[in-house]
Amino acid sequence: MKKALVALAVLVLAAMASAQTWFKGTLDQAIAKARTEKKLVLLDFYSSG
Secondary structure (H helix, E strand, C coil): CHHHHHHHHHHHHHHHHHCCCCCCCCHHHHHHHHHHHCCCCCCCCCCCC
8 A cells, every 4th residue: 555655646746747848948038037937947957859
């Protein structure tokens, strides 16, 4: 039962992570959009695409 709950928690977290949308544009555009939405900017330096 404990393993099933852990597996369910992992699946829920994975579903939440995959719902993330990535902004495509310049850093200045991302910062401006983040300021208007009162959000933080995440920089991804290790990406192949």
